[in-house]
Amino acid sequence: MKNKTTAILLATLMISTLVGCGTVSSNASEAGASILDSTSSDNDALAENGEVEDAASSDTDDVNTDSESSEAASGDLKDAGFTYNGNSASVMDSFEAVDKALGGYNASNSNIKSEQSFYSYGKDDDVVMITRNDSGTESVITIGTRKPGITTSRKIQVGSTKDELAAAYGTPTETKPYSYTEYVFEEGTNEEKAVDHTVEESTYDFGDYRIAFTVENDKVMTVEYRNTVNYNKFDWD
Numbered sequence: 267m268k269n270k271t272t273a274i275l276l277a278t279l280m281i282s283t284l285v286g287c288g289t290v291s292s293n294a295s296e297a298g299a300s301i302l303d304s305t306s307s308d309n310d311a312l313a314e315n316g317e318v319e320d321a322a323s324s325d326t327d328d329v330n331t332d333s334e335s336s337e338a339a340s341g342d343l344k345d346a347g348f349t350y351n352g353n354s355a356s357v358m359d360s361f362e363a364v365d366k367a368l369g370g371y372n373a374s375n376s377n378i379k380s381e382q383s384f385y386s387y388g389k390d391d392d393v394v395m396i397t398r399n400d401s402g403t404e405s406v407i408t409i410g411t412r413k414p415g416i417t418t419s420r421k422i423q424v425g426s427t428k429d430e431l432a433a434a435y436g437t438p439t440e441t442k443p444y445s446y447t448e449y450v451f452e453e454g455t456n457e458e459k460a461v462d463h464t465v466e467e468s469t470y471d472f473g474d475y476r477i478a479f480t481v482e483n484d485k486v487m488t489v490e491y492r493n494t495v496n497y498n499k500f501d502w503d
Contacts, residue, residue, distance in 0.1 A: 410490035
């Protein structure tokens with residue numbers, strides 16, 4: 267159950283990025299049923315299952331955009347790549363190529379639908395991927411992780427320090443703070459415990475793709491790649 271909570275939380279964070287909202291609420295028992303229940307008959311929009319709230323944790327004026335000073339703006343496709351378990355992949359690759367590099371998805375924790383799908387990888391839900399299928403081709407939208415395993419082309423992973431992130435990538439294209447509540451099961455019980463988090467998201471925009479890192483207590487907490495080319499093909503309302 268704890269592993270599913272982790273996958274649900276990361277999926278919710280990814281969904282919040284897709285719909286552009288700053289505040290996330292994740293509930294393992296409710297979100298788990300909607301995101302991970304592959305027998306659900308009505309799941310056309312995965313974003314509706316993430317319980318993304320409308321209220322922002324901070325005023326939108328707090329968002330810092332500094333494309334002039336961002337080293338990331340001049341990046342190329344090499345920064346779209348990452349390694350996982352010794353295999354190389356890129357968020358710009360086809361679904362089939364990414365799925366193979368990640369070792370094949372975990373069917374029991376994935377939610378595959380005709381329009382939009384959620385794929386889970388690793389025995390402990392190490393990596394999750396969201397795709398869109400409604401164009402007739404499975405299109406990679408986001409790939410993310412909350413655990414060490416995926417290493418970026420600049421050697422950053424979950425657990426890297428904020429200083430290491432800055433040294434590797436320079437000034438972000440955009441930074442924004444937001445808060446969310448994670449519900450976790452206490453060890454040895456069936457009781458859920460609410461854990462409040464306040465994190466900072468640093469996004470590096472490379473044009474055709476972007477990489478977002480969330481940082482909490484000066485440590486990288488999540489790494490998320492987004493294929494902007496594919497993202498822009500679809501309606502996210």
